[in-house]
Amino acid sequence: MRYPASEKLEIIRLVEQSHLPVRRTLDKLGIPTTTFYRWYDRYQRLGTAGLRDRTSGPGRVWNRIPDAVRQDIVALALERPELSPRELAMTFTDTRRYFVSEASVYRLLKAHDLITSPAFVVIKAADAFKDQTTRPNQLWQTDFTYLKVIGWGWFYLSTILDDFSRYIIAWKLCTTMKADDVTDTLKLALAASGCDTARIVRGGPRNPDRMLSWSATV
Known part of the structure; x- marks a missing residue:
């Protein structure tokens, strides 16, 4: 295919x-x-x-984003430079009532030199992580997954994952992506794991540019 x-x-x-x-x-x-x-x-x-597939003749993109919409996306990116392509696509879809995918936003920003480095890095199976966890609760990772429910709006799933076991210790479905939402999820994780405290680490061995990690202690 x-x-x-x-x-x-x-x-x-x-x-x-x-x-x-x-x-x-x-x-x-x-x-x-x-x-x-x-x-x-x-x-x-x-x-x-x-x-792109190599073809013998020119192709035509049937679902190309209109130029006016593309300009609006670039304008929003310049207005909100702190947003990632994923967050920008979500914000544009929610506020302008015009769906654009993260991939489309990424391509557009890349074409305008508004992205200087890849947002993520895939590590092949042959590679090894430099600092590997050796036990549960040594390092937790937190992230948001967003989803839109038609007729209800956007919701955000806040999760905390144990790096060693890959087990989701706690999760919370939120209507925002604020710091308080992450803090509430962390409290649930502390209660579920039996740990007393957690120290925040900006970045992590899996995804240093985007991830918040927690070093938990019992």
Whole structure:
């Protein structure tokens, strides 16, 4: 089956954000690992251009975002530079009532030199992490997953994951992504794990640019 470049990038993003190992995530998506790594290697070398199929003639993108909308997305990105492509896509969809995917926003910002480095890094199975956890509760990771319920609006799933066991210790469904929401989820994790305190660490061994980690002590 042939995938357009936009779907290949969506698949790459799903794998990068998945809490599961790469192979298990790809199995769920029905994508062979060799195919995925061929895409990813070309993406690292050539950017989104490397994900396009090589054709003998010019193609036409049937679902291209209108120029006026593209300009609005760029304007919002300049107005809110602290937003990631994921957050920007969510904000634009919610406030402008026009759906755009994270992949589309990422491509657009990349084309305007508004992204200087990849938001995520996929580590192949042959590589090893430098600082590996050796026991439960040594390091926790927290993140938000957002979802939109038609007729209700946006909701945000706050989770805390134990780095060693890959077990979700606590979770909370929120209507915002504020610091208080993370704090409330952390309190649930402390109660569930029996730990007394947790020390915040900005970044982590899995995803240093985006992740908040917690060093928990019993």
